[in-house]
Amino acid sequence: MISINNDVKKFLEATKQKNMKPTPRQEGKPAPPLEKKAEGERFTLPEGGLLMSDPHPLNQAIAERVSHRRYSDTPLELKELAYLLHVTQGVKKATSKATFRNVPSAGARHAFLTYLHVRNVVGLKPGIYRYHALDHELVLLNEGEKSGASLKEACYGQTMFDQHAVSFIWVADVERMYHVYGERGYRYLFLDAGHVCQNLYLACETIDSGTVAVAAYDDDKLNSLLKLDGDDFFAIYVAPVGKL
Numbered sequence: 001m002i003s004i005n006n007d008v009k010k011f012l013e014a015t016k017q018k019n020m021k022p023t024p025r026q027e028g029k030p031a032p033p034l035e036k037k038a039e040g041e042r043f044t045l046p047e048g049g050l051l052m053s054d055p056h057p058l059n060q061a062i063a064e065r066v067s068h069r070r071y072s073d074t075p076l077e078l079k080e081l082a083y084l085l086h087v088t089q090g091v092k093k094a095t096s097k098a099t100f101r102n103v104p105s106a107g108a109r110h111a112f113l114t115y116l117h118v119r120n121v122v123g124l125k126p127g128i129y130r131y132h133a134l135d136h137e138l139v140l141l142n143e144g145e146k147s148g149a150s151l152k153e154a155c156y157g158q159t160m161f162d163q164h165a166v167s168f169i170w171v172a173d174v175e176r177m178y179h180v181y182g183e184r185g186y187r188y189l190f191l192d193a194g195h196v197c198q199n200l201y202l203a204c205e206t207i208d209s210g211t212v213a214v215a216a217y218d219d220d221k222l223n224s225l226l227k228l229d230g231d232d233f234f235a236i237y238v239a240p241v242g243k244l
């Protein structure tokens with residue numbers, strides 16, 4: 001048997017359904033908003049579903065999917081970025097309590113915020129942005145090229161971060177998940193992140209682009225770059241994207 005750190009064992013035991021305490025929702029606490037908004041200059045995006053009408057066989061995308069770690073200098077078009085945002089986190093339908101998107105999510109919590117590091121996208125200044133999924137718009141948080149070097153450093157110098165057109169950094173908004181599932185919701189955050197990144201992989205195949213899932217990063221450095229506290233909000237998954 002492998003010797004697992006006791007804290008990990010404790011986490012798995014503590015988050016078994018039978019060990020769950022009443023959740024905030026069961027205690028009647030108010031629900032968190034569907035999406036927490038960022039402050040900054042806003043950019044309207046082209047309709048995200050535009051490229052969805054281009055036929056591309058699903059089986060071909062699945063069969064051709066590989067991790068790409070080298071990209072060309074060709075910039076990503078804004079409509080392509082809008083498409084990638086749409087397939088990963090775009091909102092198809094919203095009610096007062098939930099959103100429905102192109103990816104599944106436990107209890108339709110959709111407890112992610114999408115941050116972008118833009119390096120080479122037509123019409124966008126380099127820098128760090130937040131995607132407002134409900135409004136399908138970008139908010140510029142930190143303009144400038146310097147954040148690219150910090151992202152690369154946070155990801156242990158992986159060379160994709162010199163070449164990417166844009167990097168997706170999905171951030172867990174813990175309160176949204178915790179409200180309904182309590183501590184078991186931590187498991188669901190990590191499961192949900194996988195669906196999001198897989199859609200990015202497949203969609204990249206349809207626009208002559210590539211991506212690679214990245215989980216090797218320094219949590220503290222990445223959270224600090226995005227000004228996240230690391231508790232209520234933390235970076236959960238990263239994916240650089242570029243044209244091939």
Ligand SMILES: Cc1cc2nc3c(=O)[nH]c(=O)nc-3n(C[C@H](O)[C@H](O)[C@H](O)COP(=O)(O)O)c2cc1C
Pocket residue numbers: 065066067068069158212213214215216217
């Ligand atoms: C959870 C997860 C974390 C990963 N982290 C990294 C990473 O930090 N750097 C990297 O170059 N590739 C990373 N990868 C990509 C894998 O190395 C890649 O999927 C694997 O080698 C299989 O290759 P393929 O995707 O081309 O089929 C990660 C993949 C997953 C699913």
